[in-house]
Each structure stands twice: as C-alpha cells, then as structure tokens.
Amino acid sequence: MKVATSRSADSPLSIVTLPSRPLGAGDVRVRVRAIGVNPVDWKMRGGGPLRFAHRFIGPGGPLVVGVDFAGEVVEVGPRAEGLSVGDRVVGGTDFSRRQLGSYADEVVVRPDQCAKLPDSVSFERAACLPVAAVTPWITLTERRRVGPGSKVLILGAAGGVGLSGISLAKMLGATPVGVCSTRNVELVTKHGAIAVDYTKGDALDEAKKHGPYDVILNVVGSDVYPLKRCLAMLAPKGFVDLAVVLPRDVLSILFSPRVYSVLGRVTRARLEPLVDALVKGHLDPIIEEKYSLDDAEKAHQRSQTGKVVGKLLLIP
Ligand SMILES: NC(=O)c1ccc[n+]([C@@H]2O[C@H](COP(=O)([O-])OP(=O)(O)OC[C@H]3O[C@@H](n4cnc5c(N)ncnc54)[C@H](OP(=O)(O)O)[C@@H]3O)[C@@H](O)[C@H]2O)c1
Structure with missing residues (x-):
C-alpha cells in the first residue's frame, strides 16, 4: 500500500x-x-x-x-x-x-x-465530511440540540468546520452568524449566515449586535476571540464550544458549565445524518x-x- x-x-x-x-x-x-x-x-x-x-x-x-x-x-x-x-x-x-x-x-x-x-x-x-462536519454536528446536536429560534455564532466561518457548521445550523432551523475576512463575506452569506467581517473592526462587538447566542463555536482560538468576551455574549442557557484548546482554556473547560471543548471523533452514528444532509443538499x-x-x-x-x-x- x-x-x-x-x-x-x-x-x-x-x-x-x-x-x-x-x-x-x-x-x-x-x-x-x-x-x-x-x-x-x-x-x-x-x-x-x-x-x-x-x-x-x-x-x-x-x-x-x-x-x-x-x-x-x-x-x-x-x-x-x-x-x-x-x-x-x-x-x-x-x-x-x-x-x-x-x-x-x-x-x-x-x-x-x-x-x-x-x-x-x-x-x-x-x-x-468526516472531521469538518462531525465537529460542528457534535456542537449543535449532542450538547443541546439547536433548533428554530436558536442563535449560533461561528468564529472562523470560512474554513472546513465553519462552512459545515453554518449549513448544519441552518438545516436545524437556527440562525447562524459567521465571522470571516472580507474575501469570504459573500460565501458565508450565501451559505445562509449573517457575516461579520473581522477586518472591519472588532468582530465580537459587531457579532454581539446579533446575539445573545445559544452556541458559540470557536474554531480560531481564545487568543484571538477571548473566552471571557464570548461568555458575555451568551443567552442564559448558552455555551461556548472550543475546537482549538489552549493551555489557558483548561480550567474553564474543567470548571465552567458553559465552556466545552469539542473532539470531532468520527463515528457511523454521526456520519449517517451528515450523508443524508449531503444528499438533501443541506450540506454543499x-x-x-x-x-x-x-x-x-x-x-x-x-x-x-x-x-x-x-x-x-x-x-x-
Ligand atoms: N477539536 C477538534 O476535534 C477539531 C476538529 C476540527 C478542527 N479543529 C481545529 O479547528 C481549526 C479550524 O479547522 P478547519 O478545518 O475549519 O480549518 P481551515 O479549513 O484551515 O480554516 C481556515 C479558515 O480559518 C479562517 N480564519 C483564520 N483566521 C481567522 C480569524 N481571525 N477569524 C475568523 N476566521 C479566521 C480563514 O478564513 P478567513 O480567510 O476569512 O480569515 C480560513 O477560511 C483548526 O485549528 C483545527 O485543528 C479541531
């Protein structure tokens, strides 16, 4: 081989x-x-x-x-x-x-x-699909399932995880907001999210206007989008999920009920609904x-x- x-x-x-x-x-x-x-x-x-x-x-x-x-x-x-x-x-x-x-x-x-x-x-x-779609699938369905009326903020919206996350949030009936750079605003908008351009000012301040959020998925890192500021943008039962974990995040993950870290482990049970979403055109x-x-x-x-x-x- x-x-x-x-x-x-x-x-x-x-x-x-x-x-x-x-x-x-x-x-x-x-x-x-x-x-x-x-x-x-x-x-x-x-x-x-x-x-x-x-x-x-x-x-x-x-x-x-x-x-x-x-x-x-x-x-x-x-x-x-x-x-x-x-x-x-x-x-x-x-x-x-x-x-x-x-x-x-x-x-x-x-x-x-x-x-x-x-x-x-x-x-x-x-x-x-596997890692890039399983990861937001876990965030959006396995912690607490998002649905109509939920607001989801994705920090790092234009990469593999971000675009899948937007499409899945939309499929589940939630309102996605995605933070990206200028060149990706059109793409993120086409995927169905409200785009926030991080090159045009403070992205979290701008994103806050569309909150409060039931879920914030951070695929960039808390060094760029600080955890404390994200927590201040949550709805009462909202949570932050970290795809990138830095040493500074560990205590919050261990002790805060509102901070998780996601591990995109690929299983058949997670892949099957994603294949179905691909067939139905929800994921593209x-x-x-x-x-x-x-x-x-x-x-x-x-x-x-x-x-x-x-x-x-x-x-x-
Ligand atoms: N824990 C897990 O199980 C797990 C699973 C999957 C991924 N991850 C991690 O999550 C991260 C992202 O994964 P990925 O597959 O989506 O990566 P990727 O496809 O390489 O994502 C790159 C994207 O990040 C965006 N980006 C860069 N800086 C940004 C910023 N300051 N604000 C907003 N967006 C920014 C870029 O968009 P612009 O050009 O618009 O900036 C680019 O489109 C990686 O570090 C990866 O290791 C972890």
Missing part, C-alpha cells in the same frame, strides 16, 4: 510503500478514492502532544497521518457487520484503535467508523483544491496558511 508518512517533526511528508495491513476479524479494508485534509493532520506531524499520543497508543511503525477518507470496501473480516464488498463508504481512521491514518490508497477500519454512501454522492464530496461542501497523494506536502503547506476556504482533498 502507498502511504504518506512523517518520519520526524521537521521533515517533509514522504511517500512510501508498506505491506498491506492484516485484516482483523471485525475490520474492513477500504480502497481509498478521496481524502479530506484537516489541520489536525499537520498538527499530528509536529512534535506536540498528538505525535506523543500516537507514539504511545498508536499503531506503531511509521506515522501515517490523516483521518478522513471515502472509497469502496474491498475486503470484509468474518465478524465485521453491516458492510459488504463493493459498498461505497465515507469514514475516519482512529489511531487509538491502532489504525494507520488515511493518507493512503487503502485503510483498515471497523464498520462503526464508516457510513454507506449512495451512488449519487461522489467520493470527493463525501471526503469533505466547497473544495478549494485537489492534490494527488504524492503532493500531500503541498496540501499541508496550504492548510498551514490558515486561509483555506472550504476543504482541500488528496486523491490517491
């Missing part, structure tokens, strides 16, 4: 061939057709806590980064239920289950990490650019600019 690996925190990704992974009784093998790029993929390459965790609880051997994939099931273990050879699926790998990442031409995962795809959904559109992912797997390093360089609009994909 062909994979993109990270040998060390400061070396570029390299493309190597590894022996195919053995299939456990409860596993399926998926021939990967499209891979979604997420910032966590390059964060894991760095020397920080993710790489450390991977070393201790991961699969061992070379670090293959990546989570999101879409493709076809090509082999099914004897105790893997719910999937058959030939099924089209979208899913996410999980290193805590000792699985290699998704920057590969095949992955071995369990059926509870995949959702089936109808023929009408392309692998490329499906590969935009924007693909900024597609790269071949061989160019995974270039995709990471682009992602690291923090200026991606929508999603980047890799095609094995």
Whole structure:
C-alpha cells in the first residue's frame, strides 16, 4: 500500500510503500478514492502532544497521518457487520484503535467508523465530511440540540468546520452568524449566515449586535476571540464550544458549565445524518483544491496558511 508518512517533526511528508495491513476479524479494508485534509493532520506531524499520543497508543511503525477518507470496501473480516464488498463508504481512521491514518490508497477500519454512501454522492464530496462536519454536528446536536429560534455564532466561518457548521445550523432551523475576512463575506452569506467581517473592526462587538447566542463555536482560538468576551455574549442557557484548546482554556473547560471543548471523533452514528444532509443538499461542501497523494506536502503547506476556504482533498 502507498502511504504518506512523517518520519520526524521537521521533515517533509514522504511517500512510501508498506505491506498491506492484516485484516482483523471485525475490520474492513477500504480502497481509498478521496481524502479530506484537516489541520489536525499537520498538527499530528509536529512534535506536540498528538505525535506523543500516537507514539504511545498508536499503531506503531511509521506515522501515517490523516483521518478522513471515502472509497469502496474491498475486503470484509468474518465478524465485521453491516458492510459488504463493493459498498461505497465515507469514514475516519482512529489511531487509538491502532489504525494507520488515511493518507493512503487503502485503510483498515471497523464498520462503526464508516457510513454507506449512495451512488449519487461522489467520493470527493463525501471526503469533505468526516472531521469538518462531525465537529460542528457534535456542537449543535449532542450538547443541546439547536433548533428554530436558536442563535449560533461561528468564529472562523470560512474554513472546513465553519462552512459545515453554518449549513448544519441552518438545516436545524437556527440562525447562524459567521465571522470571516472580507474575501469570504459573500460565501458565508450565501451559505445562509449573517457575516461579520473581522477586518472591519472588532468582530465580537459587531457579532454581539446579533446575539445573545445559544452556541458559540470557536474554531480560531481564545487568543484571538477571548473566552471571557464570548461568555458575555451568551443567552442564559448558552455555551461556548472550543475546537482549538489552549493551555489557558483548561480550567474553564474543567470548571465552567458553559465552556466545552469539542473532539470531532468520527463515528457511523454521526456520519449517517451528515450523508443524508449531503444528499438533501443541506450540506454543499466547497473544495478549494485537489492534490494527488504524492503532493500531500503541498496540501499541508496550504492548510498551514490558515486561509483555506472550504476543504482541500488528496486523491490517491
Ligand atoms: N477539536 C477538534 O476535534 C477539531 C476538529 C476540527 C478542527 N479543529 C481545529 O479547528 C481549526 C479550524 O479547522 P478547519 O478545518 O475549519 O480549518 P481551515 O479549513 O484551515 O480554516 C481556515 C479558515 O480559518 C479562517 N480564519 C483564520 N483566521 C481567522 C480569524 N481571525 N477569524 C475568523 N476566521 C479566521 C480563514 O478564513 P478567513 O480567510 O476569512 O480569515 C480560513 O477560511 C483548526 O485549528 C483545527 O485543528 C479541531
């Protein structure tokens, strides 16, 4: 199998061939057709806590980064239920289950990490979903489900998580407000949000005018959008969900009932409603650019600019 690996925190990704992974009784093998790029993929390459965790609880051997994939099931273990050879699926790998990442031409995962795809959904559109749509789905439905009358503020509205979050908030009947830069105001508005341009003044002051908020999803960081100011913009039962957790946030997450951190763990139960939303047109992912797997390093360089609009994909 062909994979993109990270040998060390400061070396570029390299493309190597590894022996195919053995299939456990409860596993399926998926021939990967499209891979979604997420910032966590390059964060894991760095020397920080993710790489450390991977070393201790991961699969061992070379670090293959990546989570999101879409493709076809090509082999099914004897105790893997719910999937058959030939099924089209979208899913996410999980290193805590000792699985290699998704920057590969095949992955071995369990059926509870995949959702089936109808023929009408392309692998490329499906590969935009896992981390980027599961994360706001958790925020908007699993803490307290938002609905008609709810107001949702998304700080970092034009990236993968932000645009999915706007579309899902809209689908659930809530009113989304999205903070972005000037070049993305039109896009964020088209997705159905009230856009707040952070280059034109104090974004939180401006966003406050459209509140108070039932949910504030911060995918930028509390260094840019301070927690204290966000808490002051909440409706009585509102909460802040942090997709980026800084050391300064830890005490608030532990002790404030109004501050959460979200972990976009990909499961079938979370993916199924998202595939349904894609089929029905509630989610309409924007693909900024597609790269071949061989160019995974270039995709990471682009992602690291923090200026991606929508999603980047890799095609094995
Ligand atoms: N905890 C989790 O499970 C989880 C899951 C998913 C993502 N995340 C984290 O969340 C972050 C975003 O992920 P992503 O996939 O959405 O990234 P992305 O697609 O790379 O998002 C980039 C977007 O951020 C926007 N942005 C940059 N600075 C901003 C600012 N000051 N205010 C508002 N928007 C700003 C940019 O829009 P403009 O050009 O308009 O500024 C750009 O479109 C990453 O750090 C990622 O690691 C965490």
